[in-house]
Amino acid sequence: MGLGVVGIAAAGAALAAAWRSEIAPVPPPAPASFDPALVRRGADLALIGDCRTCHTAPNGAAFAGGLPLPTPFGTLYSTNITPDPETGIGRWSQAAFARALRDGVDREGRHLYPAFPYDHYSATTDDDVRALYAFFMSRPAVSAPPPPNELPFPLTIRLTLAGWKLLFLRPKNLAPDPAKDEVWHRGRYLVEGLGHCGACHSPRNLLGAEITSRAYQGGEAEGWRAYALGAASRSPVPWDEAALMQYLRDGFHPLHGVARGPMAPVVENLAEVPREEVAAMARYLASLGAGPRGEAAATPSLVPASAPGQAPQAAGAQAAIPAAGTDLYAAACTACHEGGRPPPFGGISLALSTAISDESPRNLVNLILEGLPVRGGTAQPIMPGFGAVLTDAQVASLAADLRRRFGGGLPWPDLDSAIREARAARRLAARPAAAMTR
Amino acid sequence: MTSMILNGERRAVRAAAETPLLYVLREEFGLNAAKFGCGLGQCGACTVVIDGEAVFSCITPVMLAENRQVTTLEGLGTAEAPGPLQRAFIDAQAAQCGYCIPGMMMRAHALLARDPDASDAAIRAELEPHLCRCGTHMRILRAIRLAADAMRPRSTAEAGR
Incomplete structure (x- = not known):
């Protein structure tokens, strides 16, 4: 019985670690409230992050999601990251945006599937998060709910992702190397x-x-x-x-x-x-x-230098x-x-x-x-x-x-x-x- | 020596095995519907059908046609007795200079054989590898739609026999 209590306590602790709270919704910020230079910087960073590539369906509106991503586990659909308040990230605060990018948790507190590469995006600095947020919140809002993911049970239970993160999500070691410029x-x-x-x-x-x-x-x-x-x-x-x-x-x-x-x-x-x-x-x-x-x-x-006309x-x-x-x-x-x-x-x-x-x-x-x-x-x-x-x-x-x-x-x-x-x-x-x- | 079934007849090819199929069709057999456009498999003017698949004949060595069914536009009918696809292109007056048309017709032929109920979107997507500078695109699409409609009752009847 003692073991059972310990087991329940351990499960409770694991659940507590896995549970992420909701971040309160905010009124969608006005696009004009962002510094244009910051938005431009965010645009460059979003290109480096290939955000558009996954979050745009074929012939779909930019960043409105819906691209099927075949994985060995099933098909995921990219989400709408335009500032639409209902189907996109319009009600996300910068804190919620930062948590999704770096911890893989959405505003509502749900764990995100690692097809979204937060294991890399975790390295993003506060300044760059701010620029990306300014960029996305000033895109045209598109109402487009993503299709539901096609995953088998138990992967449909997002709490399993907490275990995945516990096993595999590590902060990137980007300590300065004095030998490098x-x-x-x-x-x-x-x-x-x-x-x-x-x-x-x-x-x-x-x-x-x-x-x-x-x-x-x-x-x-x-x-x-x-x-x-x-x-x-x-x-x-x-x-x-x-x-x-x-x-x-x-x-x-x-x-x-x-x-x-x-x-x-x-x-x-x-x-x-x-x-x-x-x-x-x-x-x-x-x-x-x-x-x-x-x-x-x-x-x-x-490896000869290639002369014109010569392969x-x-x-x-x-x-x-x-x-x-x-x-x-x-x-x-x-x-x-x-x-x-x-x-x-x-x-x-x-x-x-x-x-x-x-x-x-x-x-x-x-x-x-x-x-x-x-x-x-x-x-x-x-x-x-x-x-x-x-x-x-x-x-x-x-x-x-x-x-x-x-x-x-x-x-x-x-x-x-x-x-x-x-x-x-x-x-x-x-x-x-x-x-x-x- | 390469041997292929060209528009339903077995033909022996004299040209060397690596000769592009297009040259063999035009020079050895006098079948001039398929055109030389870019020679790079990028414009579609040379398209013929091999075993039901639309193929760029300008980049296809004739050795690959060995013992296979090769269909050119000449195989779809004659000036006196045009086939349904040819009839539709005439009725829609879909050709201006006409250089690209035989290739487009052959790809459309392969598509309709595979999918007699091809949607307009499917027809557009299928013809994407074909270039045309004259601008009869809308007539070409109309012609293929006409041909599909003309061919459907017949193919249904055949299926019922």
């Missing part, structure tokens, strides 16, 4: 915080939490592989600060390729923020290391070019990928492709099927998809062939399942290029 510190703050790069680029455990001991060793997002960054990078050419800057700003780099999948909206957001913010992120990301493949290849002779090549690319033949690579790929024109007008040398050197075949399969669709309003490389004409067996044979020629790794054991999954996703999202309108 101010730009690096700014970059670390943005990458680890609002930028939430690790949300996709770090692996997650079975409960969906980032495995902090394996930060940036590569993850998964929406049917795409988010490549390992830094020391674990598989890029055939090492990333450096300048390359990261160009990639994050322009959406592609001639030695690395094109940002696609969930990375495409990220670079579109970063194209709009002040240049020095992206430069800071690039400096920090470059400091994470170049990767074993990168370091092996990081000699000037192997840059990684080590081994010459040897890998096959004799003229009737194979699929030669017939379908070489006109662009060995055409001698550098990106964006020609395709990158496939010896430079991380999609081929990576441990997962998923991105290569996605690219073969879908190509690089045009993204409205952007000047970026394109590639036609071959999904309509290639059979699954042909996709498998082409991918395996590219891996053999250029990948420098073992054959992919999971190639067939990657093709099945990519086909299924393609059928679901019938027209991804058309659906991505903002």
Whole structure:
């Protein structure tokens, strides 16, 4: 009986820790009450945080929510973060906004699902919270209730999230590093915080939490592989600060390729923020290391400066070019990928492709099927998809062939399942290029 | 040597296996409906149907058509006896310069074969890969709607047999 009492007391204590009180509603603040400079600053921070990307449904009003987020646990729908008093955050005080951003608890006191990356946003400073609040509270209010989440029991009980937070939610350690400069510190703050790069680029455990001991060793997002960054990078050419800057700003780099999948909206957001913010992120990301493949290849002779009209090549690319033949690579790929024109007008040398050197075949399969669709309003490389004409067996044979020629790794054991999954996703999202309108 | 079923007839291809299907159709078989537009699979003018899927023939090596059903606009009817989709495009006067039209018709053909009741939104979304500079877009949409309406009773009747 004594044990029972202890048990009840422990459960009570846990419940007390899990219980979060409501923060009283406030009358929606007038948009004009915010300093325009603060609102502009908030707009930049919201771009770095990719707020619009998740909180806007295809063809929907900006920030009005409703985007389905498929997770291994079920489908979540992003919420309305416009200042609509009934369906949005119009009655949220700045304190309530800050608590949601940093603790993952909404104004009413409900725990939020960690698809909302509060494990990163927790690092946001008070000043930046104020700017973000000013930005969101001065957006047009849109009345739009988000669709209900599609989750199985017991995940529907939000109190279970308190347990998740107890296990996995840790404050980011952003203690100053005396060996590093101010730009690096700014970059670390943005990458680890609002930028939430690790949300996709770090692996997650079975409960969906980032495995902090394996930060940036590569993850998964929406049917795409988010490549390992830094020391674990598989890029055939090492990333450096300048390359990261160009990639994050322009959406592609001639030695690395094109940002696609969930990375495409990220670079579109970063194209709009002040240049020095992206430069800071690039400096920090470059400091994470170049990767074993990168370091092996990081000699000037192997990475020649690209001359106009000449595609840059990684080590081994010459040897890998096959004799003229009737194979699929030669017939379908070489006109662009060995055409001698550098990106964006020609395709990158496939010896430079991380999609081929990576441990997962998923991105290569996605690219073969879908190509690089045009993204409205952007000047970026394109590639036609071959999904309509290639059979699954042909996709498998082409991918395996590219891996053999250029990948420098073992054959992919999971190639067939990657093709099945990519086909299924393609059928679901019938027209991804058309659906991505903002 | 590549062999394919072109508009219902088995045909042997003399051209090398890596030759784009578009060149084979136009130069070897004199089927000139499919057009060379961009050569990059970005404008849609070269679209034909392979096994029910709309495909850019300018970037498709003919080796991929091996033993498969290839349908071009010529396979949908003749000037004397136009098929329902062709009839609809004539009735709606949907072509101005006409360069993009065969590609649009082939993608519409594949769509209506797959989904005879395709919504207007589905038709618009499906035609998204096709570029047209003349501006007959509304007539093109009307023509496809007309064709869908014309084809539906027949396909229902066939299904009932």
